[in-house]
Amino acid sequence: MDRAISPVVGVALLIACVVVLGAVVGTMALAYEPPDPASAVLIDATVDAETNEITLTLDRGGPLDVRDLTVVIQIDGRPLEKQPSVPAHSQTGFLGFPTGPFNAETDPRWTRGQSASLTVAKTTNGPLPEPGSTVRVRLFEDGLPIATVETIAR
Structure with missing residues (x-):
């Protein structure tokens, strides 16, 4: 049973990492102001x-x-x-x-x-x-x- 749960946990962690990384990049992109x-x-x-x-x-x-x-x-x-x-x-x-x-x-x-x-x-x-x-x-x-x-x- 432990083996069956490992892929699910791995996929969930990977999705969480992608969401967090996307949020960080999105925040940086929105905060960027072009030079005067x-x-x-x-x-x-x-x-x-x-x-x-x-x-x-x-x-x-x-x-x-x-x-x-x-x-x-x-x-x-x-x-x-x-x-x-x-x-x-x-x-x-x-x-x-x-x-x-x-x-x-x-x-x-x-x-x-x-x-x-x-x-x-x-x-x-x-x-x-x-x-x-x-x-x-x-x-x-x-x-x-x-x-x-x-x-x-x-």
């Missing part, structure tokens, strides 16, 4: 508080077409009164012409390793970066966030 889309694009920022120049370098991702981008800048948590539009020649709230792909006269493709900059005007825009200010720049492509960078103005 912003992680595909990485930018670096530097801010010169003396000249009010903000320089962005595309470190990873791209190429990006700046005609599809929206740039939003905050200084110490407060948005600039006038946000930049890209690409541009010159615009209210900013001095001179932007550089790199932010300039409307250049190739609008922003490639890895390439820098773009703009200068916040002291008299027609604010808040202005001061040494130690936290500057946050967010990039949106067709309205969707693709990158955020924070840096300290120097």
Whole structure:
């Protein structure tokens, strides 16, 4: 009689193991979150508080077409009164012409390793970066966030 019960117990244990393993794999699959889309694009920022120049370098991702981008800048948590539009020649709230792909006269493709900059005007825009200010720049492509960078103005 003991021999007749062994296959039944063995099959029952095997089924139990499969059910438990299936539950573990299912739980892991449902708990998986795909990486944030912003992680595909990485930018670096530097801010010169003396000249009010903000320089962005595309470190990873791209190429990006700046005609599809929206740039939003905050200084110490407060948005600039006038946000930049890209690409541009010159615009209210900013001095001179932007550089790199932010300039409307250049190739609008922003490639890895390439820098773009703009200068916040002291008299027609604010808040202005001061040494130690936290500057946050967010990039949106067709309205969707693709990158955020924070840096300290120097």
